[in-house]
Amino acid sequence: MKRFATFTLALTLAACTRSPQETPAPASAPPAEAPATPSAVPATASTTAALDAAMLGRYHWTLDRAVDARGQRIEALFVRADAPVQLDFRDDRIGVSNACNRIGGRYSFEGDVLTVGDLASTQMACSDPRLMALDQAVSQRLQGRQTAALTGGDTPVLTLTSSGGDVLTFRGEPTAETRFGGPGETVFLEIAPHSKPCTHPAAPNRQCLQVREVKFDEQGLRTGTPPEWQPLYQDIDGFKHVEGTRNVVRVKRFVSGNKPEGEQVAYVLDMVVESEVTKDSPRS
Structure with missing residues (x-):
């Protein structure tokens, strides 16, 4: 039986828009013996940062640790070892990826309190x-x-503690905009149903998407004649290709x-x- 599924979402052609404190030496310690203190905090040092929308938006936040009030690991949040739960903050919205579905809603914060709506x-x-x-x-715990506690540094950390005592720790990874x-x-890319072997100095001996x-x-209608298929040597962040689609x-x-x-x-x-399962795709 031929399997064919196509869905089309509304097309939008415009780009989307969205030191540690120094411990003073004891008063009785002679100045000459006091430990030397740098005049500035090094860039690699971890620093407590104020909860800030711009800071949150500059990173993807990957779940690194989750424990309940008894200190037990919350196994239900670590189903995908290869793709941990990820939070993204844009404007006043929070997005959750790497679950079964894409999840999202509004958020706000006041001081160190983060409030996530339905x-x-x-x-x-x-x-x-x-x-x-x-x-x-994920939804129940967010x-x-x-x-919320935000720690800066080369790898910032976001820690969320619920009223019930669950503690979720997320590691920050710079977004492409930040990098x-x-x-x-x-741009819009059409991705062929099947990847092919490709060779490139930056990506030797791998399968490349054909795009x-x-x-x-x-009006959302195609214009012009598409160019020839070309191998894409990079991955598309956030996209998972399924052979035959x-x-x-x-x-x-x-x-x-x-x-x-x-x-x-x-x-x-x-x-x-658009997404279409082609007739020559493997049957489930």
């Missing part, structure tokens, strides 16, 4: 029941008021000549516009 999710079904349960486990120093260019850039008019995705493309070869271009998924 969370909504997409309605995709996952075959693994533990993955399905992950959606609820919604409501929590005490490249500015917003990227919005071509496509364009749409103001053709996709059209909207991505942010970041380019910098100051990066090492292989890191000069980065792609970040914005949204999946």
Whole structure:
């Protein structure tokens, strides 16, 4: 039986927009014997930072540790060892990825209190029941008021403590905007159903997605003739390819000549516009 599924989301062609304290020497200690103290905190030192929307928005926050009030690891939050739960803050919204569905809602903070409103999710079904349960486990622990602590440094850490005593610790990883120093260019890429072997100094002996850039008019209709398929040597951050499925995705493309070869271009998924399971895809 031929399996074919296509869905089209509304197309938006415009780019989306969204020291530790020094311990004084005892008064009785002679100045000459007091330990030397740097005049400034080194860039690598961890520092307590105020909860700040701009700071939150500059990083992807990956779940690193989660324990309940008794100090027991919350196993339900670590179903995907290869892709831990991730939080992203943009404008006044929080997004959760690497669960079964994409989850999101509004958030606000006052002082060290972070408040997350009701969370909504997409309605995709996952075959693994533990993955399905992950959606609820994450939502239950994020919604409501929590005490938040933000520690800066090379790898910032966000710690959320619920009124019930659950403690969730997230490790910050710079977003593409942070790494490249500015917003990227919005482009649409069509991704062929099958990847192919490719060779590149930055990506030897690997399978590469086959892509071509496509364009749409103001009514969301394709325009022009697509170019030839080309191998994409980089991964698309946030996108997981399934062999036998053709996709059209909207991505942010970041380019910098100051990066090492292989890191000069980065792609970040914005949204999946079309998805089609081709007739020659493996049957489930």
